[in-house]
Amino acid sequence: MYTTILLQTGGGSSLTSxxxxxxxxxxxxxxxIRPQMKKAKNEKAFQSSIAKGNKIVTSSGIHGKIVDIVDSDNTVIVETGAGKIKFERSAISMDLSKKYSAPADKK
Structure with missing residues (x-):
């Protein structure tokens, strides 16, 4: 009986199977898995590097400038053209202040 089972499995080692x-x-x-973990790590580092005065874009597309950071409830107050709005840190998707502070490349 064992020989028939062994022959049906191919008789090879379990490592090759x-x-x-x-x-x-x-x-x-x-x-x-690895790229997703790397992306999550970069996102967490970005959210912790948010500071007052940064020009940002939220995940819903609202542009504004960070006026205040409330660490106790993990929120930021963003000044937009319509006024001041309170957002979660996780809702901020992009920092525009670094993009615009770099000198323009003139040719």
């Missing part, structure tokens, strides 16, 4: 699954896991890790 598991190799395709291990390779699939490695590919998934390097192409999906």
């Amino acid at each position: 598991m190799l395709p699954f291990l390779l699939m896991f490695v590919v998934i890790y390097f192409f999906m």
